[in-house]
Amino acid sequence: MIYLDNAATSHPKPESVYETVDNVLRNFSANPGRSGHKMAAEADRIIFEARESIAKLFGVEQSDHIVFTPNATGALNLAIQGMLDPGDHCITTTTEHNSVVRPLHFLSQCGVGVDKIRATPEGVIDPERFRRTINLRTKLIVMTHASNVLGTITPVAEIIRIAHEAGVPVLLDAAQTAGSVPINVAELGVDLLACPGHKGLYGPQGTGFLYIAPDVSLKPILFGGSGSRSDHQDMPDFLPDRYEAGTLNTPGIAGLGAGVEFLLATGVENIRKHEIRLCGKLLLGLSAIEGVRVFGVRDPSKRSSVVLFDIEGMDPAAVGDALDSDYEIAARVGLHCAPDAHKTIGTYPTGGVRLSPGYFNTEDDVDATLEAVRAISAGCLENSLVRRMQ
Amino acid sequence: MIYLDNAATSHPKPESVYETVDNVLRNFSANPGRSGHKMAAEADRIIFEARESIAKLFGVEQSDHIVFTPNATGALNLAIQGMLDPGDHCITTTTEHNSVVRPLHFLSQCGVGVDKIRATPEGVIDPERFRRTINLRTKLIVMTHASNVLGTITPVAEIIRIAHEAGVPVLLDAAQTAGSVPINVAELGVDLLACPGHKGLYGPQGTGFLYIAPDVSLKPILFGGSGSRSDHQDMPDFLPDRYEAGTLNTPGIAGLGAGVEFLLATGVENIRKHEIRLCGKLLLGLSAIEGVRVFGVRDPSKRSSVVLFDIEGMDPAAVGDALDSDYEIAARVGLHCAPDAHKTIGTYPTGGVRLSPGYFNTEDDVDATLEAVRAISAGCLENSLVRRMQ
Numbered sequence: 001m002i003y004l005d006n007a008a009t010s011h012p013k014p015e016s017v018y019e020t021v022d023n024v025l026r027n028f029s030a031n032p033g034r035s036g037h038k039m040a041a042e043a044d045r046i047i048f049e050a051r052e053s054i055a056k057l058f059g060v061e062q063s064d065h066i067v068f069t070p071n072a073t074g075a076l077n078l079a080i081q082g083m084l085d086p087g088d089h090c091i092t093t094t095t096e097h098n099s100v101v102r103p104l105h106f107l108s109q110c111g112v113g114v115d116k117i118r119a120t121p122e123g124v125i126d127p128e129r130f131r132r133t134i135n136l137r138t139k140l141i142v143m144t145h146a147s148n149v150l151g152t153i154t155p156v157a158e159i160i161r162i163a164h165e166a167g168v169p170v171l172l173d174a175a176q177t178a179g180s181v182p183i184n185v186a187e188l189g190v191d192l193l194a195c196p197g198h199k200g201l202y203g204p205q206g207t208g209f210l211y212i213a214p215d216v217s218l219k220p221i222l223f224g225g226s227g228s229r230s231d232h233q234d235m236p237d238f239l240p241d242r243y244e245a246g247t248l249n250t251p252g253i254a255g256l257g258a259g260v261e262f263l264l265a266t267g268v269e270n271i272r273k274h275e276i277r278l279c280g281k282l283l284l285g286l287s288a289i290e291g292v293r294v295f296g297v298r299d300p301s302k303r304s305s306v307v308l309f310d311i312e313g314m315d316p317a318a319v320g321d322a323l324d325s326d327y328e329i330a331a332r333v334g335l336h337c338a339p340d341a342h343k344t345i346g347t348y349p350t351g352g353v354r355l356s357p358g359y360f361n362t363e364d365d366v367d368a369t370l371e372a373v374r375a376i377s378a379g380c381l382e383n384s385l386v387r388r389m390q
Numbered sequence: 391m392i393y394l395d396n397a398a399t400s401h402p403k404p405e406s407v408y409e410t411v412d413n414v415l416r417n418f419s420a421n422p423g424r425s426g427h428k429m430a431a432e433a434d435r436i437i438f439e440a441r442e443s444i445a446k447l448f449g450v451e452q453s454d455h456i457v458f459t460p461n462a463t464g465a466l467n468l469a470i471q472g473m474l475d476p477g478d479h480c481i482t483t484t485t486e487h488n489s490v491v492r493p494l495h496f497l498s499q500c501g502v503g504v505d506k507i508r509a510t511p512e513g514v515i516d517p518e519r520f521r522r523t524i525n526l527r528t529k530l531i532v533m534t535h536a537s538n539v540l541g542t543i544t545p546v547a548e549i550i551r552i553a554h555e556a557g558v559p560v561l562l563d564a565a566q567t568a569g570s571v572p573i574n575v576a577e578l579g580v581d582l583l584a585c586p587g588h589k590g591l592y593g594p595q596g597t598g599f600l601y602i603a604p605d606v607s608l609k610p611i612l613f614g615g616s617g618s619r620s621d622h623q624d625m626p627d628f629l630p631d632r633y634e635a636g637t638l639n640t641p642g643i644a645g646l647g648a649g650v651e652f653l654l655a656t657g658v659e660n661i662r663k664h665e666i667r668l669c670g671k672l673l674l675g676l677s678a679i680e681g682v683r684v685f686g687v688r689d690p691s692k693r694s695s696v697v698l699f700d701i702e703g704m705d706p707a708a709v710g711d712a713l714d715s716d717y718e719i720a721a722r723v724g725l726h727c728a729p730d731a732h733k734t735i736g737t738y739p740t741g742g743v744r745l746s747p748g749y750f751n752t753e754d755d756v757d758a759t760l761e762a763v764r765a766i767s768a769g770c771l772e773n774s775l776v777r778r779m780q
Contacts, residue, residue, distance in 0.1 A: 001429065008421040009637065011429070021641075022412050025594055030720065031398040034727070036710055037720035039391065039401070070460035070596065073614035073636025098620060099636060102613035105623035198637060204415055206460065206596040206639025221611070223492035224463035225727030230488060231739055233495035246463025246489060247399065247588060249596025251411070252642065320426055330420065330427035337424070337615030349621055 002329045002365045006199065007148055007176060007306050007356030013202045013259060020258035021204055025251040032250055033227035033241075043250045050257030051240075054201075057260050057268070058193065059184035060211055067210045067243040068253055072175045073099040075194035075210035078243060079171045080104060080142060082218030083192075086111030089137040091168075093117045093125055093154070094344045095147040098337040100173055104142070113137065121345045122297050123152030127159045134166045141170045145177040149341040149354070150296035151279070151303030153181065160189050169216055175199060176304045179259075180275055180359075182268045191216050200271075200358075201263065203256025206249050212239065220245070271359045275305035278357040278366050282307045285370035291377045295345050295352065308345075308352045311373070314380045316353045319373075323353075327372040331355050392719045392755045396589065397538055397566060397696050397746030403592045403649060410648035411594055415641040422640055423617035423631075433640045440647030441630075444591075447650050447658070448583065449574035450601055457600045457633040458643055462565045463489040465584035465600035468633060469561045470494060470532060472608030473582075476501030479527035481558075483507045483515055483544070484734045485537040488727040490563055494532070503527065511735045512687050513542030517549045524556045531560045535567040539731040539744070540686035541669070541693030543571065550579050559606055565589060566694045569649075570665055570749075572658045581606050590661075590748075591653065593646025596639050602629065610635070661749045665695035668747040668756050672697045675760035681767045685735050685742065698735075698742045701763070704770045706743045709763075713743070717762040721745050 003011045024046060032043035048063070055063035069075040080103045084090055092104060094116050108114045117129045130141060141163045146153045156172060163170045169191035174183060178193075179200025185193055190213070197207025212218060220235045224245030229236040236242050263271070280300035287294050291312040297303060310316050320333035334351040335342050342348040355369065393401045414436060422433035438453070445453035459465040470493040474480055482494060484506050498504045507519045520531060531553045536543045546562060553560045559581035564573060568583075569590025575583055580603070587597025602608060610625045614635030619626040626632050653661070670690035677684050681702040687693060700706050710723035724741040725732050732738040745759065 003420075003429070005420060005425050005427065005430070008424055008430075009419055011419060013415070018412060018416055021415060022408060025403070025411060025645075026408055029399055029401060029588070029595055030393075030395060031722075034398055035395050035720065035722040036707065036724075037395065037714040037722075039393070039720055040395070040398075040722075070464075070639065071636040073612065074460075077612045077614065077635070097615060098623075099614035101623055102615075102625060102635070106610075106613050196637065198419070204639070204641050205419055205637050206642045220496075222463065222467045223496050224467065224489035225487060225492075227727065230725040230727050231729040233488075233491055235492060245467070245492070246461035246598075247586065247595050249460065249594070249639070249642065251594050252596045252639065255415075317426065324427040330425065330429055332421075332425035332427070332430075334426075335620040337617065337620050339621040 002368060004355040004357055004361065004369065005330045005332050006358035007354065008332055009198050009205060010200060010202055010358050012360055014262040016258045016262060017202055017204070017255045021251045021255040024254040029250050032248055046250060046254045047248060050253045050260070053257050053260040053264065054209060057264055058211060059186045061186065062214065064239045065212050065214060067212060067240045068248055069208045069210055070206055070249065071208040072173065072194050072196035075208050076100055076173060077103050078210055078218060078221055079192045079194055080107065081221045083140050084112045087137065088139040089113040089135055090140045090142060091115050091117060091130060091133050091138060092142045093119055093144070095119045095123050095150065095152070095341045096144055096338065097148050097173065097175065100142050100144065101340055119344050123147045123150035123341070123345065124297065125154055127155050127162055130159050131162045134168055138166065138168050141168055142173065144173040144175065145181065146304035147341050148176050148306065149308055149336050149338050150345065151306030152296050153302055153304060157188060164189060176306065179263050179268060180271050180305055182272065185211055197252070197256040201256060202259030204252045207252045207256040218243070274359055275357060276300045278361055278363065279303065279305050279307055281363060281366045282355060282357070282369070285366065286373060289374050289377050291381055292373060295347070305357055307355045310347065310352045311377045311380055313384050316351050319353045319376060322376045323372055329369055329372055392758060394745040394747055394751065394759065395720045395722050396748035397744065398722055399588050399595060400590060400592055400748050402750055404652040406648045406652060407592055407594065407645045411641045411645040414644040419640050422638055436640060436644045437638060440643045440650070443647050443650040443654065444599060447654055448601060449576045451576065452604065454629045455602050455604060457602060457630045458638055459598045459600055460596055460639065461598040462563065462584050462586035465598050466490055466563060467493050468600055468608060468611055469582045469584055470497065471611045473530050474502045477527065478529040479503040479525055480530045480532060481505050481507060481520060481523050481528060482532045483509055483534070485509045485513050485515070485540065485542070485731045486534055486728065487538050487563065487565065490532055490534065491730055509734050513537045513540035513731070513735065514687065515544055517545050517552055520549050521552045524558055528556065528558050531558055532563065534563040534565065535571065536694035537731050538566050538696065539698055539726050539728050540735065541696035542686050543692055543694060547578060554579060566696065569653050569658060570661050570695055572662065575601055587642070587646040591646060592649030594642045597642045597646040608633070664749055665747060666690045668751055668753065669693065669695050669697055671753060671756045672745060672747070672759070675756070676763060679764050679767050681771055682763060685737070695747050697745045700737065700742045701767045701770055703774050706741050709743045709766060712766045713762055719759055719762055
């Protein structure tokens, strides 16, 4: 199988991730931060080390500002629901995933104002439009670092500068970039960073985190045991405990830590270079196939490792089926949980076919995929000619 | 090591749990319910099968009413926050874990009325007190099936009958009983059942679920991609998607499924018998040691597999340290995230020492533990005599 669905969940993981999850699950899965015995203390140490590795990768000074969540959606909900109150205003874009669209839609029904900055059909966003949309009630800007549909990278540094001039904090959804595009929160000045563990960070599903800058205060949205200040009915007032109610996913977080260690050893820059090479080849190759339409900006250095295309006269679902059934190529078709983005580029409601190569894909994988798309497109063209001649 | 902290996280797991997690993480961790390719479809099937196994174990008719959460705390928050609005009234008990105490405390600050039924110092609750406390605004009764401090089993059948006479739904926190005390939601008439995956169900940490009865409607509390109705900004209106925002923990849920399959093959009744035998032996043995005070009801068939004790003149933390350091026995000391329960029995704020045997513990483990407690208590007594003589 050629797996090109890394934008959903990365596969495979580094061997160390598998080994760590198995070892921790077998030997050290006591309750971290709860019981005081040796195995629980070891679980606690494992969680701490994963936090430290993540802090190192993202230029975070205090690792206790990394709050573990079950996925990026959990992190985004904590940031969005934790920050906004009725009467507040929030700015976002038209290239967001439903993990941002849906919490904001919920809050908009509770009296939060939401404005969406419209991207171009290539997914490009003009930072100046944020400046014009910020008002005195604006409490948060939420944006994806790269569209999960088009891959287009958002000019975050410029938007953060504009936001901070107006004193507005920025929540960055790094679902598509964490681990594959370098991010340094200190340099960028990101206030809140939401990341899944199971994509570019090579951790298992069931992991994710929110980085919360020291001067940002959020209401907790989940309440429960924290293993600390147990005699208080309020959640503790310190991080990360304030936002980590309930038993953490120790083996998963250990696996995420191993994934991040792999990234620290490999270098995100090197992963980025490899993925740009594969995406560039895909973009060029697909664009040259008759009947194939490729979306988004053409320069692979301006996108994350995602290429969306469709074939004229063919339902994207049928293209995905053919890739899967006839060529053992795993792609993702449809709306990718991001209807706004598809509306922006004109592919709503059928969506498109998304190929998302990862670090473990090869140029041969890309060649085989291009060959497959060429054959599927030719078959479609032929069928349509036959139909026209009948 | 003798692991007696199963009430926090069970250890070890059945071998099939380790093998399943590893196999699914290595081979089938694509996005369940999202992409359409074979590996994603297989991930989807794995999640479905785990749901079916859980439904079978708990007598649930429709497995889509099992909603996966990252832990019992996530399930309890969804049930409690999803059910109660300002102006509503809720009844709970004084033996609850902070996973119930803290969400209710938060809601009490938002205008939800909360009454706590007081347990006896042995943790026993009189069902009739619920009848007297229900009023026209009562929207929910929340109670633990067994105290995580004392083990005392709540007379749930009777309380549910009283609640239903008044049309009030019941949320059962089965953190201490799921997998080790038989629960049939259809027979009991439980409206909401919150379970951790990583305790008696032998799944890995990072798993849990909420069963939602067909006639119960909850507001979602987390919003995001569901892989369904992607073009709607609201969460889908069908279960389980309505409450499962974001990528699920496929390998963890697969492991939970394997744990539940182990329970179905072994029989919860047999696990219960074994744990009653071990607890009975612990209760008898501890009660016979000079200077040791044992809490809760004496009949092991009236408690879950939890025994709380302390040693006169010794801080519980010191007892736990001695068990861990000198005897390699893992216990849990302190307040166990349940300060209300300790206040009820008079062990607040120092707490006690909790031993929680599981199915994989043996009578030899109990003998060794009794021997260790005997030695620690004798040492403490001797020290105190020496001090008095000086």
